[in-house]
Amino acid sequence: MNEYMGIAVCFLLAGGLAGLMVLLAAKLGPKKPSAEKLAPFECGKDPIDIPLGRLAIRFYLIAILFILFDVEVVFLYPWAVVYRELGMLGLVEMSVFLGVLLVGFVYAWDNKALEWK
Amino acid sequence: MTEQMLLGVTLLYPELVLIGAALLMLLLARRIRGTRIAPTLTVLAALGAGLLAALGLSAESATGFGGMIVRDSYSQFFEVLIAAALALGALLSWSDEPDEDATPPEYYVLLLLASSGMMLAVSAIDLMTLYLGLELTTICSYVLVGLRVERPAANEAAIKYFLMGSFASALLLFGISLTYGLTGTTDFAGIAAALDGAGTSPLLLVGLGLVTAGLAFKIAAVPFHSWAPDAYQGASSPVAAFMASGPKAAGLAVIGRVTLEAFEHQAEFMSLILISLAALSILVGSLLALSQTDMKRLLAYSSIAHAGYALLGLCAGTAEGATATMTYAFFYVFMTIGAFGVVVALGERGERLDGYRGLAAQRPALAAIMLLFLLALTGIPLTSGFTAKFVVILAAVQAGEVPLALLAVACSIVSAFIYMRVCVLMYMSDPEDDQAPATPPRMVTLALGLAAAVTIVGGILPGILSEWTVFP
Numbered sequence: 001m002n003e004y005m006g007i008a009v010c011f012l013l014a015g016g017l018a019g020l021m022v023l024l025a026a027k028l029g030p031k032k033p034s035a036e037k038l039a040p041f042e043c044g045k046d047p048i049d050i051p052l053g054r055l056a057i058r059f060y061l062i063a064i065l066f067i068l069f070d071v072e073v074v075f076l077y078p079w080a081v082v083y084r085e086l087g088m089l090g091l092v093e094m095s096v097f098l099g100v101l102l103v104g105f106v107y108a109w110d111n112k113a114l115e116w117k
Numbered sequence: 118m119t120e121q122m123l124l125g126v127t128l129l130y131p132e133l134v135l136i137g138a139a140l141l142m143l144l145l146a147r148r149i150r151g152t153r154i155a156p157t158l159t160v161l162a163a164l165g166a167g168l169l170a171a172l173g174l175s176a177e178s179a180t181g182f183g184g185m186i187v188r189d190s191y192s193q194f195f196e197v198l199i200a201a202a203l204a205l206g207a208l209l210s211w212s213d214e215p216d217e218d219a220t221p222p223e224y225y226v227l228l229l230l231a232s233s234g235m236m237l238a239v240s241a242i243d244l245m246t247l248y249l250g251l252e253l254t255t256i257c258s259y260v261l262v263g264l265r266v267e268r269p270a271a272n273e274a275a276i277k278y279f280l281m282g283s284f285a286s287a288l289l290l291f292g293i294s295l296t297y298g299l300t301g302t303t304d305f306a307g308i309a310a311a312l313d314g315a316g317t318s319p320l321l322l323v324g325l326g327l328v329t330a331g332l333a334f335k336i337a338a339v340p341f342h343s344w345a346p347d348a349y350q351g352a353s354s355p356v357a358a359f360m361a362s363g364p365k366a367a368g369l370a371v372i373g374r375v376t377l378e379a380f381e382h383q384a385e386f387m388s389l390i391l392i393s394l395a396a397l398s399i400l401v402g403s404l405l406a407l408s409q410t411d412m413k414r415l416l417a418y419s420s421i422a423h424a425g426y427a428l429l430g431l432c433a434g435t436a437e438g439a440t441a442t443m444t445y446a447f448f449y450v451f452m453t454i455g456a457f458g459v460v461v462a463l464g465e466r467g468e469r470l471d472g473y474r475g476l477a478a479q480r481p482a483l484a485a486i487m488l489l490f491l492l493a494l495t496g497i498p499l500t501s502g503f504t505a506k507f508v509v510i511l512a513a514v515q516a517g518e519v520p521l522a523l524l525a526v527a528c529s530i531v532s533a534f535i536y537m538r539v540c541v542l543m544y545m546s547d548p549e550d551d552q553a554p555a556t557p558p559r560m561v562t563l564a565l566g567l568a569a570a571v572t573i574v575g576g577i578l579p580g581i582l583s584e585w586t587v588f589p
Contacts, residue, residue, distance in 0.1 A: 103140045110147050 061113055072101050125181025128188040131166035131196050132233045138162035139229035146222040155222040159207040159229060167200030178589055180242065184304055187242045189589045195239040195370040198447055199363050203232040205454045205568060206359035209461045211560035219353055224264060228359065231257035235367035242378065244293045244303040247371060251335060254364055255282050262352040274351020281344045289331025295324030305379040312382050325380060329390050332375065336368035336424045339397040346417040357413055358457030361420045362450040369427050369446050373439045376431055377588065384434035391432045396524055398425025403528040406535045410470045412460055415535065419494055422532060423449050429509040429525060433516030439588040441512035447582060448501035448575045455490040455568035459483060462557035462565065473539055475548030484543045486569050491536040493572045496529050501575025
């Protein structure tokens, strides 16, 4: 049980601190509401909408491209940590991985996925 | 360690050829639009990969990547078969006027990547590589089905296939995680060692059941079949031909290896699951095919029934039974691609059952070749279909599953009615319009010829495959 105690304490501290900040901001902060400020914020689109309406496909294209780089970075971190132990083999393997991802990136660029039009 | 990795790479030459060709085409995609480069490169890559896999057939078994991948006669046999399905699929996609909406270079990239995933899956001796390979195939298939975005039917098919496919993948993963939880490994040999004499705890049975359910989805075995008719109907005909052949063969190969290597000590329970899947697939597939009026749906239900026949070989849980399934998968791929190929050759007209009315009078050669594939699908002697059905039903009898074998024979007779209905329309009805269908592109004719050649040779020389259908 003891080894999980740290996690529980961490949850309590993090939750308490975050709650405290929100509470302080709500009590002490100045309030000058306007229509824009009161609008719910959700990545550029109204959160409550008729679902049959059209959605701008651009957001999804950007999201997919983001995943391409996101996954790349997620794999780069652990690789960087054990880089010395893996040596040359790790470098070659990571280059192959990055090369394949790069092909996807070049394809997206080549087909004008990065142009906001 | 470096040398070991390099050795692992040498086991994956066929996969690397396909992936290399796919990446090259992706880089060039915008520049080779509207040319013949993409289909030509795909066929060449498939031939290259098939040749490399064939060279590996007689090579010694070897494992690589720390026991993730194996190269043995079983994996190489299926890799050759997958390469053949890819080559025929690419030939069937050929059109005299390069059609940018239906087959852009990305279409061929997806075909290549899907095939490399299948090859990876049949070489896998670890549940994780197996899952990755199958998932690569499935994700490419989702896109291939929905590629014709302007057609509502394609969109519907892709969404249905995607939702059900993701659910099945989740089942498979859940099963894998339960198996891992019980055995502490995802390696086939390790699982078998850990489960030796472990009996059957309820948790293990759930794990086995979920893994088998996830894999049964990939070969569209009843009750995990409902995606297939919709997906084949919505997809373009060459895609349907490809999906009904390659992935199904790969799925059967994977089920065979998992049953015989990972879960060899649970043979009794596995054969219970496989017998139920086989019996249901044969029965439901044959009966539902009776009421179809759309040719691709008819062939989809036929392919469901055939998945059941192919599973007959695996019910016994023996190497001989797996050999029968290898033979079945091989001949099945060519006769199904052939039958779908005739649908491709006839265009829009070939998608309706009524489109076959009076075909024999208008295009005698095409009608004759369709007759050949339909006879093979029924299992009439002197076609490869008879050879294939004979070996699997024999395997079922040898395993002592006589009622199952009788059901298979009875449903073969039912299926004869389905296929003969098409023949009657072709030979004994008047054409519904006087216009004869256009001549199919030369490459489509070539693919039909190749599939027909295999179907005839397999019927006349039934033992021709025996040297290669070896389960290690």
